[in-house]
């Protein structure tokens with residue numbers, strides 16, 4: 001890790017550092033997360049982008065302490081919350097931070113809510129458990145929260161059950177639940193993937209507004225290049241359990257420094273391509289049981305050379321054409337220079 | 343324009359809502375598709391967009407004769423097919439095939455790839471006589487870019503993108519003239535979607551296919567479609583060329599839908615004028631009177647709740663003059679500044 005990022009660590013709300021997670025499966029050991037590092041500060045939005053199976057959710061689960069262990073196990077790295085390692089701190093303290101300071105929103109709100117309890121009861125539970133509130137007070141707070149996330153007629157709906165709400169409303173209730181204890185950091189794992197675009201726009205709008213209001217850090221996990229361009233301050237791109245590129249949002253879209261990112265951006269249909277083939281990254285993402293030697297992307301990469309098949313490229317500083325460090329930019333490609341400037 | 347290969351006229355599909363276990367009483371109906379008309383021309387791709395539950399898949403199933411129409415007509419090359427039965431239905435079905443959304447569940451896990459792709463030949467032996475089948479299946483595998491030696495493998499041995507190719511090969515088996523693709527790439531990784539889209543386009547040229555392409559990714563729909571229809575709550579609210587719909591939409595719903603799509607380019611994102619609709623989509627079992635969009639529409643007036651706007655060409659100039667079902671059809675004033 002570069003010096004500049006070390007020293008900035010004091011400022012980071014959450015810093016994941018060289019995290020490693022593997023799963024022991026029937027067919028062998030799947031190395032799902034192979035040294036992931038990223039950080040997010042207060043009021044900042046980090047988007048984690050990558051295709052299915054690249055390790056986005058597993059990283060978040062390790063941060064939240066909700067990883068399936070076994071079969072999963074954390075084999076290395078640190079998860080620093082305000083500089084303190086969640087992985088090594090005493091259980092009691094860890095639980096307090098994970099319960100109150102970091103909250104998570106999941107893709108599938110319906111399965112994250114309990115179908116047999118009313119929405120108000122579930123929202124109020126946070127207050128009863130963490131603040132010892134009475135049933136009546138907790139319901140009052142539940143209505144406030146539902147109002148806050150713009151559920152119409154919240155007072156009348158507080159006793160309704162999850163299935164009585166639409167998908168977009170359920171996702172807003174999940175956001176309300178995450179906000180209940182005013183956390184510093186929200187991890188949203190594909191919060192709008194299951195929603196229609198007009199509803200997605202509502203939910204993202206709401207999330208951004210609340211984030212600004214409470215100055216929260218937000219880690220947004222997604223594979224949607226549009227959503228990322230809309231809301232992210234900075235981006236971490238994952239491939240086969242590694243971060244392959246990090247960059248501030250404008251710089252990433254203007255000039256990617258990793259061939260995978262470049263390929264993703266090139267495969268977005270453009271107007272002037274009508275009637276022509278889309279650019280397609282060839283091949284398929286690798287199985288985590290057999291990650292290719294060297295750079296995991298090499299079998300699909302247009303720029304791959306012998307070095308790429310032999311030597312693992314580490315996440316390294318990206319420089320501009322005059323050799324000056326581009327802050328926040330890293331690429332795990334031997335040929336980042338050619339990719340960015342070539 | 344080429345002649346229409348498929349004409350759909352006032353197509354209606356209601357699903358009865360019943361109550362009671364022993365003596366089912368009908369208490370209403372889900373108006374999944376409610377009076378839709380359009381044409382599909384030979385060799386063209388008609389994109390269909392609209393939010394979840396607006397009736398896209400139901401429309402597809404009725405066209406495929408997988409569901410019976412409640413009312414209306416479907417004409418294939420001028421012949422009404424929606425009420426056919428038996429042998430006549432079987433003969434028509436050959437010409438309209440479907441590729442489904444979910445490559446993970448739409449293939450029978452216990453059948454080999456060869457059996458899956460060859461299954462349509464069992465119903466239509468005239469297309470490939472028994473002795474030629476293996477060869478026919480291998481040719482199909484080759485056409486969709488899979489190794490013909492994979493013929494004896496099972497679906498779980500393939501990735502999502504490969505499974506979708508198997509689904510496409512099966513759709514092609516009977517040499518249909520129309521293929522209805524219902525969300526053919528939404529379950530696939532971004533990096534694999536482009537491969538499948540390219541394949542579909544290449545096959546269209548090769549076999550002179552007409553496509554109805556249902557998807558929620560509006561940029562992919564624009565890329566592949568000659569014309570695009572926009573559905574809302576069982577109705578077609580706007581239809582036109584890709585340019586007419588994407589650049590000159592006149593229906594408020596289309597405008598909202600397009601503006602809600604996140605643009606994969608952060609440049610100028612702060613200045614983007616976005617229409618954020620309030621409220622949720624109403625239930626198709628109890629749609630609003632008049633215009634179905636009026637409960638979420640910022641232009642709605644009294645007239646919208648009493649009078650159903652018909653899909654018709656409004657008296658507007660230039661590319662705005664295409665079919666739209668709004669009393670106040672007009673292009674949006676503020677155009678996006680980012681380019």
Ligand SMILES: Nc1ncnc2c1ncn2[C@@H]1O[C@H](COP(=O)(O)OP(=O)(O)OP(=O)(O)O)[C@@H](O)[C@H]1O
Pocket residue numbers: 023025030032050051052053054055056057058059068071072223288
């Ligand atoms: N409980 C588990 N047991 C075994 N393997 C697991 C488990 N959870 C995750 N994995 C594996 O870890 C890898 C990374 O999974 P992860 O869920 O992080 O992917 P992702 O990037 O979030 O993908 P998606 O976009 O599909 O959500 C996958 O190959 C997955 O199969």
Ligand SMILES: Nc1ncnc2c1ncn2[C@@H]1O[C@H](COP(=O)(O)OP(=O)(O)OP(=O)(O)O)[C@@H](O)[C@H]1O
Pocket residue numbers: 357372373374392393394395396397398399400401626
């Ligand atoms: N067999 C059925 N019985 C009752 N209602 C049905 C049936 N099939 C579909 N519906 C209802 O008809 C409406 C239209 O459904 P349809 O599946 O056509 O929507 P869609 O546009 O394909 O949505 P999506 O984008 O989610 O696939 C929905 O309200 C749905 O619940």
Ligand code: SF4
Pocket residue numbers: 593594595633634635636637639640641642643646651667668669670671
């Ligand atoms: S007819 Fe009225 S309610 Fe419907 S879309 Fe047009 S303006 Fe809106």
Ligand SMILES: [Mg+2]
Pocket residue numbers: 056057058189
């Ligand atoms: Mg995930």
Ligand SMILES: [Mg+2]
Pocket residue numbers: 398399400524
């Ligand atoms: Mg559908």
